[in-house]
Amino acid sequence: MTTNKRDSERIQVLGDLHGEVMIFQAVAIKEISARGIQIETAFPLHVDSLHDFRLALGDRSVVVKGRVAHCRISDVDQDLVLYRSGIEFVEPGDRVGPAIAEFVELLKRRREPA
DSSP states (O other): OOOOOOSSOOOOOOSOOOOOOOOOOOOEEEEEOSSEEEEEESSOOOTTOEEEEEEEETTEEEEEEEEEEEEEEEEEOSSOEEEEEEEEEOOOOTTHHHHHHHHHHHHHHHHSOO
16 A cells, blocks of 8 residues: 655646746856846747846845846857847846946946056
């Protein structure tokens, strides 16, 4: 005899019930500001869709929600199509927003002539 270890009963779905899975996929960050990023991917992103982005900001790593503002083909090769997307940060939060702004300022200072 088997025992059911579930906290709640599963019900078989008759008909269609669709869902999506969110996975972290590597992207190339081409530009960054306190308000958003421009990324390059091998796949298109839907305009106005929301995604979580994990950003490695030097020794910090943050997760920020972003809205796809635009997406276009940037390069076409024999075997690969590259897309550039503009991402607008959505409510980055009290710790994430300042961390991104500090990182952007650090990048600016590194570019200034000595």
